[in-house]
Amino acid sequence: MKQSPIGCFAVLWISHSHLDMETLLANIDIPFTFRQRPTPLVGDLRPVWRISLVLLMLLHSRGKKATLQKLHVMNSACRSPDTRRDFLRYVQGNARKDEIIPRVEPSLNRALNLARGEGLVETEKGKNIKLTPAGLRLANQIDKTSDCLEAEKAFLKAVESFATEGRVEDLFTWNISL
Amino acid sequence: MSLRLRQLHLRIQTGEGLFGTRIQFTNGLVLLRAENTMGKSTCVQAIIYALGLEKMLGPSNAIPLPHVMTSYLEDGQKEIQVLESEVLLEIENHKGEFLTIQRTVVGERDTRLVSTWEGARLTNPTASLPKRDYYVRDPGSAQSESGFSRKLAEFVGWELPTVRRFNGSECPLYLEAICPLFIVEQKHGWAGIQANLPTYFAIREMAKRCVEFALNLDAARFTEERQRLEQEEAELKNRWKNLTDVAVTSLRPVNGRIVGLPEQPSAQWPLSTAPTIEVFRNGAWIAFESTLVSDKEELARLEQTPVATDGEASVAARAQLEAAQQSLAQRELIAGELLEELQREQLQQASTETRLAALREDLRRNKDALKLKSFGSDAGWRLIEHVCPTCQQQLADTLLPQGPVENPMSVEENITFIENQIRTFDHLRENAVSLIARKESELTTFRSEIEGLRVQIRSLRQTLLAPTSTPSIEAVRIRIDLESRIRTVERAISDFGETLESFAEVAIAWRGVLEQKHKLPSDGFSSLDKAKLARLQALFREQLKEFGFSSLNADTLEISMEIYRPTREGFDLGFDLSASDNIRTIWAYLQGLLELSAEQPMNHFGLLLFDEPRQQEAAALSFERLLARAANAKMRGQQIIFATSEPLANIQRMTSGLDVQVVSFEKRVVSRL
Numbered sequence: 001m002k003q004s005p006i007g008c009f010a011v012l013w014i015s016h017s018h019l020d021m022e023t024l025l026a027n028i029d030i031p032f033t034f035r036q037r038p039t040p041l042v043g044d045l046r047p048v049w050r051i052s053l054v055l056l057m058l059l060h061s062r063g064k065k066a067t068l069q070k071l072h073v074m075n076s077a078c079r080s081p082d083t084r085r086d087f088l089r090y091v092q093g094n095a096r097k098d099e100i101i102p103r104v105e106p107s108l109n110r111a112l113n114l115a116r117g118e119g120l121v122e123t124e125k126g127k128n129i130k131l132t133p134a135g136l137r138l139a140n141q142i143d144k145t146s147d148c149l150e151a152e153k154a155f156l157k158a159v160e161s162f163a164t165e166g167r168v169e170d171l172f173t174w175n176i177s178l
Numbered sequence: 179m180s181l182r183l184r185q186l187h188l189r190i191q192t193g194e195g196l197f198g199t200r201i202q203f204t205n206g207l208v209l210l211r212a213e214n215t216m217g218k219s220t221c222v223q224a225i226i227y228a229l230g231l232e233k234m235l236g237p238s239n240a241i242p243l244p245h246v247m248t249s250y251l252e253d254g255q256k257e258i259q260v261l262e263s264e265v266l267l268e269i270e271n272h273k274g275e276f277l278t279i280q281r282t283v284v285g286e287r288d289t290r291l292v293s294t295w296e297g298a299r300l301t302n303p304t305a306s307l308p309k310r311d312y313y314v315r316d317p318g319s320a321q322s323e324s325g326f327s328r329k330l331a332e333f334v335g336w337e338l339p340t341v342r343r344f345n346g347s348e349c350p351l352y353l354e355a356i357c358p359l360f361i362v363e364q365k366h367g368w369a370g371i372q373a374n375l376p377t378y379f380a381i382r383e384m385a386k387r388c389v390e391f392a393l394n395l396d397a398a399r400f401t402e403e404r405q406r407l408e409q410e411e412a413e414l415k416n417r418w419k420n421l422t423d424v425a426v427t428s429l430r431p432v433n434g435r436i437v438g439l440p441e442q443p444s445a446q447w448p449l450s451t452a453p454t455i456e457v458f459r460n461g462a463w464i465a466f467e468s469t470l471v472s473d474k475e476e477l478a479r480l481e482q483t484p485v486a487t488d489g490e491a492s493v494a495a496r497a498q499l500e501a502a503q504q505s506l507a508q509r510e511l512i513a514g515e516l517l518e519e520l521q522r523e524q525l526q527q528a529s530t531e532t533r534l535a536a537l538r539e540d541l542r543r544n545k546d547a548l549k550l551k552s553f554g555s556d557a558g559w560r561l562i563e564h565v566c567p568t569c570q571q572q573l574a575d576t577l578l579p580q581g582p583v584e585n586p587m588s589v590e591e592n593i594t595f596i597e598n599q600i601r602t603f604d605h606l607r608e609n610a611v612s613l614i615a616r617k618e619s620e621l622t623t624f625r626s627e628i629e630g631l632r633v634q635i636r637s638l639r640q641t642l643l644a645p646t647s648t649p650s651i652e653a654v655r656i657r658i659d660l661e662s663r664i665r666t667v668e669r670a671i672s673d674f675g676e677t678l679e680s681f682a683e684v685a686i687a688w689r690g691v692l693e694q695k696h697k698l699p700s701d702g703f704s705s706l707d708k709a710k711l712a713r714l715q716a717l718f719r720e721q722l723k724e725f726g727f728s729s730l731n732a733d734t735l736e737i738s739m740e741i742y743r744p745t746r747e748g749f750d751l752g753f754d755l756s757a758s759d760n761i762r763t764i765w766a767y768l769q770g771l772l773e774l775s776a777e778q779p780m781n782h783f784g785l786l787l788f789d790e791p792r793q794q795e796a797a798a799l800s801f802e803r804l805l806a807r808a809a810n811a812k813m814r815g816q817q818i819i820f821a822t823s824e825p826l827a828n829i830q831r832m833t834s835g836l837d838v839q840v841v842s843f844e845k846r847v848v849s850r851l
Contacts, residue, residue, distance in 0.1 A: 038587040040595050043543025045577045047561055048550045080539065107577035117567030118559050138557060141749070148549045151542070 050111035055139035058131045060156040065130035070168045076103040084155045091162035179335045180272040180784035185300040187266040192258045196851045206812025207838040210821040217847030218821040222789040228267035230314035230326045233354040237378045247283045268300040292326045320350045344380045364789040389742040394780045396704035418443045428673045433458045433623040447685035458623040477660045485649045499638040506631040513624040520617045527610040541596045548589045721766035725800045729759040776814040784816040802832045809836040
């Protein structure tokens, strides 16, 4: 998002007055510059945030490990209050699986790469992603810290015993019975 | 406010005679020494059992005593069956009153019953003393008259505070929850401070509540007071809102609205400009007084002239009918437009709400990210410094592909950015709400005017159709209409006057609550509280240094003002401590509380009971220093009891020159009496 120091009114004026840029610039008789401003970013695209979420997802999985597939499903389910509610209904057997459409986000892969780089997770037999001791310690610390990732923690705890690899796998297979 | 142990008797009746032990306790440091497995923990557990505190050791209802008290004891190589057994404990309080407790372990009597004598029955077995039975372990033993827990609290001079549980109900803060601050048993007690906390009571913030009670902090009362005031505040706000609703409803029949009434209770009453009523007439809001005056004038004018007959009225009526029909069409058009506008606004408002919800979620995530950053930087993550942990290159603080977004805002900037947006949207929403309310009220007015016009048209038509000599229906209708309008407006005004008096009541109560709230300290602590916590911290650090604490610099540890426990830079200790340093923190913290209780008014037994304080991990030197410091308890009139398996020679060397009582058992503690 680029903004000129003369502000939005000038931009509005340009759009209303059908002046071409050159005429406009020629008519401004004060010195001006264009400066690039930092871009806002949604919170869940912050590496720390997502890595912490990954740690919590693993902490609340059986054996402190999960497949990449499950992580993507959980990540997608954590997205918003609506997706959390739908997923909870699904694992409790109150929603059909076609109501859940898992979204595979490249950002999760990046977060996992960074987490691995920081030595928080490791891969086990090329299949499961697992917390390292350092990762486990940090995950516990985050889990205990109040007023932080509260909605996500509550969600992960609520689905912990239901969201098994089997149920996740089930989301990707279709049995059509006639 | 204190409790001292004076005598402990274990009595075990077997087929081969009476077994047991008798121990006397003086003030100051008492060392109970015996080899491992010889029964010193039995003594500690028997004390816990006699005090009815076994729930401290776990939720199980099993008797927390070893087989020597419950099934068989060993005499040499032989195993002897236990027929009956009991624990007797003599205790003394701050007033010098004695209480003797008897509790059966094996026998006919119910193990949930505790017998007590109001006096020192063990020291003086022949005295005749009032005896009473109490029960333990059942729910209610802390509250009921005949519950032992309540009796014990009374004996110590405590009033147990009421606390909230996770399910929202309330219960007393049980003695079993408080006592891990005074008694550390060997099995689980040394895992950390208050390791024996009975968490299955499901009391909220139990650890904190217990320390708060033991320290006798005013903060607890302040919190309670604040909660009470906040509840009252909420009630007053609610009453204010209800009154506003009543006032608005009472004005509906006259299409009126209130101007200048604050939405929330105002501490200032009467208001600098009194609230007034406006009425919507002929497309504009006007003060009700002027409409009342004009209505009355109009009525007076009409009453001066006789009611016209239909014949006289017909010419005028025809003209009026035309005017009324025109006016109706016009109003209907306006009402239609108004309805459309209203729906548009409502749609707009719904989308503003959606946007606000999304913004709030994002704000929460950004705030989380800010908090989580501190974890990352504590753990030394490279990516907090915007460097890739693998390739060590520059890394933008985003999970988007590196490149398109080259320069994302910092989390802090982002939070301000979102907060600004939320403010804007909040403002938009508030505007929309008041706009919608106004439009709705205007629409109602138009609708009632339309209704009035229809009635008028009907009566005009009847006037035109009726025989010419009857009084004009339209003329009569106008008068009746006017009279009833004046009546309703007058009634609404008098109702409103009454409601205003109720508003005044709420406003006065509101001011009272605000004043009381203002009197509470802003940080929630009295100066005495702060002095206590500071002193506890000083005692804690001082002891750590004395005991050779080495994992961290003792001066960087703090007693947290939030949880009243040792923390380091806001984090609980535990992860970074060596096993022996963990033990030292428990010594220092619990003994710190004990020492502090001699200086300040606190709820402390004035007693510490440690089972095997020298865990394998702690060095001999540290233990020696602990003994030296604990020996000072005698000068403060307090009691510290350590059960230990340290060899007697070591103990004699460590305590030479100290004023301590050593009770040493060469063989088994439980022996033939």
